Amino acid sequence: AQRVTQPEKLLSVFKGAPVELKCNYSYSGSPELFWYVQYSRQRLQLLLRHISRESIKGFTADLNKGETSFHLKKPFAQEEDSAMYYCALKNSGYSTLTFGKGTMLLVSP
Amino acid sequence: DGGITQSPKYLFRKEGQNVTLSCEQNLNHDAMYWYRQDPGQGLRLIYYSQIVNDFQKGDIAEGYSVSREKKESFPLTVTSAQKNPTAFYLCASSTEGDTEAFFGQGTRLTVV
Numbered sequence: 001a002q003r004v005t006q007p008e009k010l011l012s013v014f015k016g017a018p019v020e021l022k023c024n025y026s027y028s029g030s031p032e033l034f035w036y037v038q039y040s041r042q043r044l045q046l047l048l049r050h051i052s053r054e055s056i057k058g059f060t061a062d063l064n065k066g067e068t069s070f071h072l073k074k075p076f077a078q079e080e081d082s083a084m085y086y087c088a089l090k091n092s093g094y095s096t097l098t099f100g101k102g103t104m105l106l107v108s109p
Numbered sequence: 110d111g112g113i114t115q116s117p118k119y120l121f122r123k124e125g126q127n128v129t130l131s132c133e134q135n136l137n138h139d140a141m142y143w144y145r146q147d148p149g150q151g152l153r154l155i156y157y158s159q160i161v162n163d164f165q166k167g168d169i170a171e172g173y174s175v176s177r178e179k180k181e182s183f184p185l186t187v188t189s190a191q192k193n194p195t196a197f198y199l200c201a202s203s204t205e206g207d208t209e210a211f212f213g214q215g216t217r218l219t220v221v
């Protein structure tokens with residue numbers, strides 16, 4: 001069965017510190033993975049997807065098939081990065097997504 | 110203004126009553142979805158529809174029903190059979206073949 005695991009419910013860092021939000025997945029085949037973000041009082045939105053290999057707002061995520069991981073990283077956290085982050089996996093044969101339980105990132109000044 | 114609109118934002122209902130949540134999109138997307146978001150649970154798929162007049166159950170469909178009579182609309186009914194209906198409900202849509210989902214602002218349903 002497909003599964004997405006985000007082991008941390010909450011990650012608290014200081015401004016300027018590096019950030020790594022962990023995501024591990026369980027999937028047989030070639031996975032398609034995403035990070036979604038939900039800022040306070042805003043709707044859930046796509047942050048990045050592994051296929052495009054782009055960097056959005058300074059965040060990057062590399063797919064590691066050996067470790068079945070898709071961790072989200074940023075070298076220097078900003079206060080505006082404080083939000084709820086969800087890792088998601090495309091379901092085989094469908095356009096639906098399986099989401100992890102989410103990690104709340106708090107960046108303090 | 111293009112996007113997905115969910116209404117109402119907040120909804121209160123008495124236990125045992127059915128309630129329908131509205132979701133409308135003007136993005137010309139074929140696929141629409143309903144997710145339930147609970148603290149510490151992430152998002153769980155209730156129902157989805159890839160085309161008009163067709164829909165499939167997600168992981169937690171029991172106690173819910175949907176219809177897809179128009180491309181733009183995908184209402185969700187929370188029935189009295191749903192044992193724990195108090196939650197935040199999110200509607201989303203996407204184009205065929207693209208899994209980037211565009212989400213609505215959500216409806217917070219409280220059953221008392």
